[in-house]
Amino acid sequence: MNKNVLMSLNNITKTYVMGEITVEALKETSLEIYEGELLVILGPSGSGKSTLLNIMGGMDLPSSGEVYFGSDNLSKAGETKLTHYRRSEVGFVFQFYNLIPDLTASENVELAANLVDNPLPTAEVLREVGMETRMDHFPAQLSGGEQQRVSIARAVVKNPRLLLCDEPTGSLDSQTGRLILAMLLHINKEHNSTVVIVTHNAVIGDMAHRVLRMSSGRIVEVIENKSPLPPERIEW
Amino acid sequence: MSILTKKLWRTIKTTRGQFLAVTAVVMLGITIYISMSTVSYNMLRSRDTFYREYNFADYYFHVIKAPEGVLRQIESVPGVTGATGRIQKDVPVLRDNGERATARLTSYPLPMNTELNRLRVLSGRLFEKYPAGSEAEVLLDPQYAAATRLAPGDTVKIVAEGKQVPLTVVGAATAPEFIYPMKDTASIIPEYGSFGIFMVPHNQVQEILNLSGQVNQIVIKIAPGADEKVVADRVESILEPYGSLASYPRRLQLSDAVLGVEIEQLQIMARFLPSIFLGIAALVEFVMLGRLVKTQRSQIGTMKAIGYDNLQILWHYTSYAVLVGLLGAALGSLTGVLMASSLSKVFAIFFNLPEVISGVSFQALLYGFVLSIAVGAIAGLTASRGVLTIQPAESMRTATPKAAGNIFLENWSWFWHRLSATWKMGLRTVFRNRFRTAVTMLGVVFATGMLVVSFFYQDTVDVMIDEYFSEKYDFFVRFTEPVKESELLSISRLEGVTKAEPVFEIPVKIRQGGRSQDELLTGLRPGPGMQGLSGPDGSPLTLPDEGLLISSSTAKKLQVDVGDEVQVETLLPIGPARESKIKIMGVHERFIGGTSYLSLQQANRIMQEDQLISGAMLKTDAGLAPLVEKKLNDMTGVSSILSQRAVMESFTEQLGFMYYFIFVMVAFALVLGFAIVYNTSVISFAERKKELASLRVIGFTVQEVSGLLLKENLLQTLLGVALGLPFGRYIAGAYINAMMTSSDVYSTYSFKIVIYPLTYVLSALGGILFIMAAYRLAVRGIKTLDLVEVLKTKD
Secondary structure (H helix, E strand, O other): OOOOEEEEEEEEEEEEEEOOEEEEEEEEEEEEEEOOOEEEEEOOOOOOHHHHHHHHOOOOOOOEEEEEEOOEEOOOOOHHHHHHHHHHHEEEEOOOOOOOOOOOHHHHHHHHHOOOOOOOOHHHHHHHOOOHHHOOOOHHHOOHHHHHHHHHHHHHOOOOOEEEEEOOOOOOOHHHHHHHHHHHHHHHHHOOOEEEEEEOOHHHHHHOOEEEEEEOOEEEEEEEOOOOOOHHHOOO | OOHHHHHHHHHHHHOHHHHHHHHHHHHHHHHHHHHHHHHHHHHHHHHHHHHHHOOOOOEEEEEEEEEOOHHHHHHOOOOEEEEEEEOEEEEEEEOOOOOEEEEEEEEEOOOOOOOOOOOEEEEEOOOOOOOOOOOEEEEEOHHHHHHHOOOOOOEEEEEEOOEEEEEEEEEEEEOHHHOOOOOOOOOOOOOEOOEEEEEEEHHHHHHHOOOOOEEEEEEEEEOOOOOHHHHHHHHHHHHHHHOEEEEEEHHHOHHHHHHHHHHHHHHHHHHHHHHHHHHHHHHHHHHHHHHHHHHOHHHHHHHHHHOOOHHHHHHHHHHHHHHHHHHHHHHHHHHHHHHHHHHHHHHHHHOOOOOOOOOOOHHHHHHHHHHHHHHHHHHHHHHOOHHHHOOHHHHOOOOOOOOOOOOHHHHOHHHHOOOOHHHHHHHHHHHHOHHHHHHHHHHHHHHHHHHHHHHHHHHHHHHHHHHHHOOOOOEEEEEEEEEEHHHHHHHHOOOOEEEEEEEEEEEEEEEEOOEEEEEEEEEEOOEOOOOOEEOOOOOEEOEOOOOEEEEHHHHHHHOOOOOOEEEEEEOOOOOOOOEEEEEEEEEEOOOOOOEEEEEHHHHHHHOOOOOEEEEEEEEEOHHHHHHHHHHHHHOOOEEEEEEHHHHHHHHHHHHHHHHHHHHHHHHHHHHHHHHHHHHHHHHHHHHOHHHHHHHHHHOOOHHHHHHHHHHHHHHHHHHHHHHHHHHHHHHHHHHHHHHHHHOOOHHHOOOOOOOOHHHHHHHHHHHHHHHHHHHHHHOHHHHHOOHHHHHHOOO
């Protein structure tokens, strides 16, 4: 695997002021993300993994430190630049899918496709996630796994370089979860997208190229996985 | 269609009840705006064209009589660009059915093309200076012609100089000064068929009235830029030797004044009412969209995470309100144009505007659209500005519940502890959602206020009729000229007349401290009589032997009170003007009419006459009234007979017009109240589904849960209704005040604002009924609340 750096985070911190107390969600963290890798960030809740993901996705800014996407410095970016970054470079997959309830499956995908100049064909992406027969259903008519597949399609249709997944299997049973992970791996290989999965479920690390362990706002361990397992063989 | 547009349509579909309710409010606002401004615009345009094309005079001068030659003198006054001399006199008409009417005989010099106040023939043809037949030719005003069914070729008889004069009707005509043909300020209610404008060639009128070579009225046109007052003073000094009776500018000419007030009222309504409706619609939109943005918080976060920018999302939510504005304007324009045409027809009954008022004002339509869309956009943008502060990362998490503090009522522990838990919940909700509570209450205040205003009209008119017709006479008879009191015998001896009281009416100018006011003095027998008089507080007044009972409107205008002495100058066209001083002994108040009363003896004294009377009030046997009327009609000395019954009938006819307005106003008020309560109820129901379901799970019954919502609703609406009642009273007062100060014509009326307690009760009940209906409709889902589903949803 080549080791071109897609994104680098240098000495970033993030503190929240909540009433009278200050919470340090991230403490002096540095990290490089490589093009085409599948990275799993592991940690219990409150370890700062979601904060890290939000900063990577341009949904949040670090309190200090620098974030580079290629040569773009995101840590100083304004709202417009961040929006543009999210629009053209990033795809999001959320734990609760976050589909728009008023839109059908295919419309939810088109919602994202409309934002970029050269989106992948909506129908094709839906076929890739196995939703071609249910594309006219509304989210309320879909199971959790199906909703998550639509959500993946919505992220992928923009053909982003970076796919960020926040507990993508968190609300799913293990069988459906494996299916979703297989899909993410497929995207990683076929579309050559960099995939970052944030989870508290340690076994998911088995399928990653690299695993980061986080605890109390710090990266405590980085594991290079020489031989990732295919998702079908992950047990939980 | 873009995906966001699809999303918008679906949102509208799921909230269609609310969408339509607020659209209805916008629609009503635009309907009122379009209809009122279209009608006022058309009337204004029509009036101005008519005035210009038919050369409406700028100033009027009435004299006893003056030689025609005086016109040349007046024309040479600097600033006068034209002058027309004519004769105008009220004479009795003998109608075929035996009834009396008054004709305002008005002469027209021929040829007419360079003269002022030209007339426009509406049907038939113009009269001839020297007609082929022996009778003079007459054109009638269209209302009189219609009421009496007189057609060209018919003959109509007037009484002039003690003899009957037949005139041949050749058609109907109108003129700028007769757009609203009104006899005098006391006859606020037109009595069709009892008063008509009779237009006859000048030479013929001179012959009929024995006034050859004379005029009794001069109207002039004043050059633009010339000082009206200076010019009028010069003309008046020229006319001084000929017995100057009155002079006034165009704006005090009755028809122009009434028409001006009517147009102005329409313009005020066209601004005032739509502002209320659009304002309330904006507030409701603001509440609705604010709520929508809150509930779709995580969707907005998702859209932002995907890469939508603030502007796109802001516009998405704002479009909801803009669409409300667009649809409301489109529907309102349609109904507005329809209502304008039916309103125009109503106005056409009252006003003789020759260019029929139709036509759509595109300017009004354009403004209507711009206004409602702008209001929607502003409400939408303000309401959805919350979009800007939503952080995508944070919005994915469940919103932290708002800090639940105490409300101020909880400080009154003796009160608070006596409340049940459901009342406490209700009170807390009402006080925590202060803005929504305020909007709901405001809407209810306006809706209830509008109900009071619509009903108040009826109450006031009711009392007016009561007062007007409580007078104890059946007929008021006026003679062609003053006669000796002893001649009253010929009337009081008529079969069926049970009582006759003499009357002496003298038009005068009352002066006091530099101010002056034209007024009609009515001389009566002192003591209690058929003319019921009462003071401003409603207490009965008795006419004293000496001194004046002045009308309250005149007293106000002259700033005089009981005990003051005023200067009185008579304006009767018999003999010279007489000056005298009279002390004010009391102030009396009536709804209509600037009339002041004094004793018969004193009236004669100021005329330097003795035992003269000009008319009589008669009381008759109920069954013999028609006979008495017939006999009175046969008397040549009688100029007019006012029958209480006939006035009453004509008045009742006018009420149809009033009911039309009341109906429209009530309907609008109810829609307004309904829309607001429905919308806010839907919102608070949706917001609290989870809480209500939890209560149901705990074991509350459907009744108990809906009782909780009802308490909240009642807290807001009952307070709104309670405030709406005095608000309505205030608006009614402001409206009457605006009307009375808008023109000198109306300032001679003293309107009382009367609102029966029943009206308040009805308004309150009507309001509450509709509010409850709206509330029921909004929370009808309460019975089918799916407990499991609601509790599962992540908010």
